[in-house]
Amino acid sequence: MIDPEAILYYADNPVDFVEDIIRAKPDPNQRDILNSIAKYPMTSVRSGHGIGKSAVESWAVIWFLATRPFPKIPCTAPTQHQLWDILWAEIAKWLRSNPVLSNDLIWTREKVYMRGYPEEWFAVARTASKPDALQGFHADHVLYIIDEASGVRDDIFEPVLGALSTEGARLVMCGNPTKITGFFYDSHHKNRAQYSTLHIDGRNSSRVDEEFIRTIIEMFGEDSDVFRVRVAGEFPKALPDSFIAMEWAEKASEGEAPDIERVLRVDIGIDVARYGDDSSVLSPVLDKTVQDQPQVYHHNDTMELAGRAVQAIKAYALAHEWAAIYVKVDCDGLGVGVYDRLAEQKEEIIEAVEVDRASRYEDEDPDKIPPPFHLEVLECHFGGEGGRIADDDPIEYQNSTGLMWGAVREALRTGSLHLWYSDVQISQLSNRKYSVNSSGRIELERKEAMKKRGLSSPDMADALALALHDPVVSDWSLEF
Structure with missing residues (x-):
């Protein structure tokens, strides 16, 4: 007492x-x-x-x-x-x-x-x-x-x-x-x-770790709202920041793609159009470092898009025989139909690829025969749970949209990803805004808000984000 x-x-x-x-x-x-x-x-x-x-x-x-x-x-x-x-x-x-x-x-x-x-x-x-x-x-x-x-x-x-x-x-x-x-x-x-x-x-x-401050400056810059809010203790600027700097997307799109001696992984992100003016996009990325030419489709139904995806899978299995292929499908809205159809055909696709390889490698030295074909079809949701890209990341994202786009942002910021040149893709990547919400998490601008600003849905950018994303099991959440 x-x-x-x-x-x-x-x-x-x-x-x-x-x-x-x-x-x-x-x-x-x-x-x-x-x-x-x-x-x-x-x-x-x-x-x-x-x-x-x-x-x-x-x-x-x-x-x-x-x-x-x-x-x-x-x-x-x-x-x-x-x-x-x-x-x-x-x-x-x-x-x-x-x-x-x-x-x-x-x-x-x-x-x-x-x-x-x-x-x-x-x-x-x-x-x-x-x-x-x-x-x-x-x-x-x-x-x-x-x-x-x-x-x-x-x-x-x-x-x-x-x-x-x-x-x-x-x-x-x-x-x-x-x-x-x-x-x-x-x-x-x-x-x-x-x-x-x-x-x-x-x-x-x-009490504030200097490494935390350096990391924020390196990742977002001293003029960013992330730095203002999380480090300097200042209110955000009146206008929100672009999440991905245009110069990063432009630089990543310049020049020839680096050669990869043997591709070991192909990730294909599939963003399925939900509205009449939107596009469905298949975005392939080789070894998480080189984006191949995206495939853009208009006014197609889910079965047609699933068929296009099957064609792409078989083409990449032929072009990169040592690579495992991971197909990530946006399952919000119509995309679930594409996912279900691809999941249904998975074993049939694997068998077709193996039969083709067996005929071509019938008399080949065993050491030169590629490994068994590995294919994964993964369900993804842009409204899923958020978190950090890496355990030591000082920034958390409100939902899986931020995590997916955050992976693209980090790859472009560090120069570890070469993009297929597309002015449309550069525009989509650099036009999405972000804010720091009341929990201190980064929250990306909603597509509805982008359309009110006269922008189209960022379908190519979403497909790229899906390709770089690695869902643990399922991103399903009731948060939209």
Whole structure:
């Protein structure tokens, strides 16, 4: 139990509380945040990634619970993952390592409360999914914690504004500045005078890995929104960025394709047209490094396209006899019919290729005979689950569309892919925009938005993205 006289001191000195009682060492940026919370009713912090904001929020929760009588601390974030797996887990970590605090403050999955007062003296976790998430908290001492505040809808904030009219109520908002509209944005712009605002650039934080910063600069550039949001802690530019730089696509399309002595893998991406003006495209890539000429078809039905795919498979099996062939079909919409037909014919195709080879290699030296023909027909979905291209990638994508296009982007950025020259393909690759969403993930512009800008569906680019994609099992998801 903390000495009552010490509590009176610590109530106005959260940095000393964190150092003396929690036994943590805040860095200068974290000290500024804690001091702002103690001094001002409303604090808004925009920052880059990895500056330790979850830690400072957890310290603020513990400090407020331990130094005020019967406080209430509603905590919210846009997702359960951010709220429970990160913030709430951080609170648990600091309590668990401190017998003095853990004896009095009881941690549960959704609430932290003072022993003996679970309904009157607590912090509670509420995801920001409903307008009433932050309603109904009445006490002399209220502290609202809003994590990843850019992603919280404006209607969630409305009850907070009413509660803040009560003396002793405080608000803390923290997050990557991912949106140029909304409550959090306004707190740093038109409503700035009402807040204590702090800006933390990741380059000025000892907690941010310099390799992370270098990687972001190398991958996206210092003028990109990814750098502005994830490193510099600045709001995005008014206009979104193109996901793939035109100069990368142009450079990859220049000159002759490099020779491959023996192709060991052929990936064929098949994007199936869903609308009258769109095209169906077969995009072959050799050894993930050289794109062969895409095949573009208009106004064909799924059985005709499946037949075209069978022809392509057999042609590449003949031209590159040592290669395994992987066919990736977009199964959103009409593509499922093409996939089903190819899957149905898979063994028949393999048998036809083997019969042809047997006749041509009948009297050949066994060492010169290619291996058994390997064919895979894979189901892909552009609306599937997102994630990282590689385990050490500092950027996550919202869905599999981003992952697929991200693989193309990385190949073009690093110069590891030679493209078949096509002005249409270059235009499609370089005209798609992206944004950094409220979870800090990259989200590509939807096709509907592209069409509103007067652009056609990026069918050639999608087919290329399918060719470079390696689905684990299935990309199926209900997220579109």
